Amino acid sequence: MTAFRKMLVLAFAAGLGSTTLAFAGGMTPEQQADARTKVETAVALANIAKADKDGEAMLVAARLLAQAGPVAEQGAKVKDGKPTLMDTGKMAKMAKDMGADAKKADAVASMATSNGETARSDGYWYYSCDSYNNCQWIYAGY
Structure with missing residues (x-):
């Protein structure tokens, strides 16, 4: 391989690596997988908690999302993008x-900011489905 091709390959690999980190909000693959699992579990748990009016389950869902x-x-x-x-x-x-422990609920509520956003400010998770109905939670960085 010529020196020019080697430089091209390295430049492409470096660009690809930085794009991935920017898209993922700087999270490592392990952190992103952990957060995605928490989002998937929390949203499902919140839906079950609403249906069953289960305060403890809703509290766990809120903590995971936070x-x-x-x-x-x-x-x-979507408003203003x-x-x-x-x-x-x-x-x-x-x-x-719904009857969850008040102290625990207040502790979880304090994890959220005033406008409902939590921990990260560089992006958000959204649910996306492709044309084959393969759906997953995706992290979109700003």
Whole structure:
């Protein structure tokens, strides 16, 4: 391989690596997988908690979402290019109203910021499906 080709390959690999890190909000693959698992589990658990009116389950869902970062509400409208995010503080209050431990609910509510966004400010998680109905949570960096 010529020196020019080697430089081209290295430049391409370096560009690809930096694009991946920018897209993932600087998370390592392990951190991204952990956060995606928390989002998947928390959203499913929150839906079950709403249906069963289970405050403890809602509290666990809110805690997981607060740790994973901002999550776009499924089906909610996008305003000014930004999604409507799930509000973990509101979820913690809902958990308290459903009978969850008040101290635990207040602790989870304090993890959320005033506008419902949590931990990360460089992007958010959203649910995406392709034309074959393969769906997954994807992290979109700003």
